[in-house]
Amino acid sequence: MKQRIRFGSAPATAAGRIFDRILSNPLAWARTLLVRSIRWQITGWYTLLLAGMMVLFSAGTYVAVYRLLIENFDESLASQANLLVNTIGFENGELMITNDSLRIGRVNNEHLIRVYRADGTLIYNDNSIEQANALAASVPLALAGERQHFAIEGREGPMRVLTVPIFDGTRTAGALQLGLSLEDVGDTMRALLKALLILAPGVLLLASCGGFFLASRALGPINRITRAAQQISAENFSRRLDLRGPNDEIGRLAHTFDAMITRLQLAFEQQRRFTADASHELRSPITAIIGQIDVAVERTRDAESYQATLLSVREQAQRLARLTNDLLYLARSDAQPKPVLKEPIDLGQLLPAIVAQLEPLAEARNQTLQIQLPPTLLTHGNEDDLIRLFLNLLDNAIRYTPIGGSIAIETGTHTTNNQPTIHVAIRDTGPGIAPEHLPHLFERFFRVDRGRTRAQGGTGLGLSIAQTIAQAHGGQIQATSTLGQGSTFTVTLPCGSIQTLC
Ligand code: ADP
Secondary structure (H helix, E strand, O other), X not given: OOOOOOOOOOOOOHHHHHHHHHHHOHHXXXXXXXXXXXXXXXXXXXXXXXXXXHHHHHXXXXXXXXXXXXXHHHHHHHHHHHHHHHHOEEEOOEEEXXXXXXXXXXXXXXXXXXXXXXXXXXXXXXXXXXXXXXXXXXXXXXXXXXXXXXXXXXXXXXXXXXXXXXXXXXXXXXXXXXXXXXXXXXHHHHHHXXXXXXXXXXXXXXXXXXXXXHHHHHHHHHHHHHHHHHHOEOOEOOOOOOOOOOOOHHHHHHHHHHHHHHHHHHHHHHHHHHHHHHHHHHHHHHHHHHHHHHHHHOOOOOHHHHHHHHHHHHHHHHHHHHHHHHHHHHHHHHHOOOOOOOOEEEHHHHHHHHHHHHHHHHHHOOOEEEEEOOOOOEEEOOHHHHHHHHHHHHHHHHHHOOOOOEEEEEEEEEEEXXXXXXXXXXXXXXXXXXXXXXXXXXXXXXXXXXXXXXHOOOOOOHHHHHHHHHHHOOXXXXXXXXXXXXXXXXXXXXXXXXXXXX
């Protein structure tokens, strides 16, 4: 009766439970192991391959050794047959044999000596093997002068037989057949087979253990990577692999993984900051609106007071509308980063139209707004987006430049990396931006002076949106500034036509 081995009636330890599960269904366990572990897969394939190679090698060795032994056996058979042939004399052209003369050919018990006359008659036979036909078949060939090796089944196992012609001068006077037992060869081959059958599985087992050890060593760091990756979460982005070792495949994987986590951490922190900033920005006007309404309804007021409250509420609502509008635009461009840029756009016409739109604002602040550009300046893109880009930059220039200041728009073309490009520079005589703030200008919700710029109606998203649009058009915006003298925002866009026309 088959009995399942159990570690007690109910295994108490975890190892006991695992063993019990393995023994209850070893096949399923082996399949799970192979599917889930590359280490076992490598070892399995390696062992399978090695087993195939060992079978081939063993079979090859067996055949080669057998052939070599038979070759040697045939050589010694031939030299003994020659010896025997030399003991045979002739009388009047007839073969002369005495039993004693052929006795020297008897090397062991299991042997065969037969002599035939030229007409094929058997005249000497010292072994009564019942394979007369097989033996006689080679005689005509020997009488025709050919030597022939073949095997027959003797009384105590296989024998190797050689039939040679007997010459009397140049005439074939008969044939001699010498057969010897292949017992020694058989013994050697059996010993070889035994050795191969014992050695091969042993070598295979050792090699498989070696393969498993090497695979474990090679894949060990991957387990560490997996464990580290499991520990990384949104709350714990600081974890790194910091794998020290050679710059091999695993080393490169670990470095790439660390670099990826760093990028993810940055993106995640950016996202978190953005969400916090966005909710803060949205809350401020709402709080202001609620506060103003609360004050207004506290007691009965005159019409003028209500009107002032309503105007202020309207201003806050407009700010909210601008903010949600900008947030929506960024969310859309994040979701679909690259618009299809096909429309040809002439900045020579677009820029003056934008300037005309903003002129009343500049005039109200007593600022001069100058534009200098060639009649055509072709690019490709989305007209609404490009209007938004230049409106944002010009609006900033007007808002941040003091009353009486000046704003100039200069355009030009140049070649960067063999690509003709357009640049539009917007210079103002505003307060300028400190060098430490320049790298952050295009970040979402970045403001040099939070309180003041918010009071001026900005959302903190204008430059970020402008940069997003420029990049989507294959260009970019660069800011340079000297504190106290003014700032220049330069937009670079790809040329929409050949250089002379753009
Ligand atoms: P905002 O809506 O606050 O203007 P922006 O993204 O357009 O947001 O600009 C970000 C910050 O960059 C501004 O708050 C301001 O501090 C600074 N800035 C932008 N343009 C200028 C400029 N022409 N001169 C001085 N500072 C500027």
